[in-house]
Amino acid sequence: MAHTTQGGAGGTRSKPAEVGAAHVIARIIEALGIGTQSALARELGVSRGAISDAKSKNKVPAEWLLKLFRTHSLNPFWLETGHGAKFLREDTVRRTVRDAPAPEREPQYDYVPLVAARLSGGGGSAQTSDRVVEYYAFQRSWLRSKGSVDDMRLMRVTGESMSPTLDDEDIVLVDLSQNDIRVGKIYAVRMDDEIVVKRLERKPGKLVLVSDNRRFYEPQEIPLGDQSNVEVLGRVVWMSREIR
Structure with a gap:
């Protein structure tokens, strides 16, 4: 499960989350450094129209978030809310598991x-x-x-x-x-x-x-x-x- 906590010692509050499909898509483009919606469409294997539809319907398909997590280690929670770690570093976790002695290995x-x-x-x-x-x-x-x-x-x-x-x-x-x-x-x-x-x-x-x-x-x-x-x-x- 992916969980996160917000706020900190002394009652410090996080800034309000920027939610909605347009914000999610903007965060994806920023994190991948690809610049345009056309480039994002190519990255996701969808049409450019699908990106526009997601923004107009204010709904980003869960499949896109899963694909970006697997291919780029992007944290789905960060993509949706702007809070938490930008990357979950699944690649680092996998490398650590692969290189660990056999008795210490965790299931994938x-x-x-x-x-x-x-x-x-x-x-x-x-x-x-x-x-x-x-x-x-x-x-x-x-x-x-x-x-x-x-x-x-x-x-x-x-x-x-x-x-x-x-x-x-x-x-x-x-x-x-x-x-x-x-x-x-x-x-x-x-x-x-x-x-x-x-x-x-x-x-x-x-x-x-x-x-x-x-x-x-x-x-x-x-x-x-x-x-x-x-x-x-x-x-x-x-x-x-x-x-x-």
């Missing part, structure tokens, strides 16, 4: 973003933002056995419709590349302005969203010909729960 890790979007499990959450809140570290070999790290997102669950499998405030790992339906598996599904977490089943001409807490939540059937407002985002492949 990849970092997955926890986004602000919450998966509604009966709580009616409409938080769908892909803004990165923080990062969680996963052992690289394990994570790659599940899929590509670029397709992974962490989200919190709101509500208890998937209890006892998933409880309120659990964190789940969603693989966005797995949006082909496997009957009985758990998926993140966008419905109108809400993202829900459900098991998926099929009936002739229908998609069925099933809650594990069937005592209070009935299965929801959606006609297959009327799914313009429904999108299967990805499959839940892992979950984490705090002991309360």
Whole structure:
């Protein structure tokens, strides 16, 4: 996880964070010393229009921050807020691990973003933002056995419709590349302005969203010909729960 603290002894306050896509993009250009948005587009492997779209929509895709972290060790938190270390120096960490005696070596890790979007499990959450809140570290070999790290997102669950499998405030790992339906598996599904977490089943001409807490939540059937407002985002492949 990437964490940071602000302020210091004697109550010193940090200057207000300059947030928003335009500030993030300006920090990227400054840190890389590339000068123009066209050069940034080439660096990210996207069109120049994608940079302009990010600024107009005030949303920088999480994939860009992850790529810049891996390729240039840029700290995603600094990019988003202007606070903290500009570089995380992952290259130095990797070199230290490689050169250390075998007994002292640490596992190598990849970092997955926890986004602000919450998966509604009966709580009616409409938080769908892909803004990165923080990062969680996963052992690289394990994570790659599940899929590509670029397709992974962490989200919190709101509500208890998937209890006892998933409880309120659990964190789940969603693989966005797995949006082909496997009957009985758990998926993140966008419905109108809400993202829900459900098991998926099929009936002739229908998609069925099933809650594990069937005592209070009935299965929801959606006609297959009327799914313009429904999108299967990805499959839940892992979950984490705090002991309360």
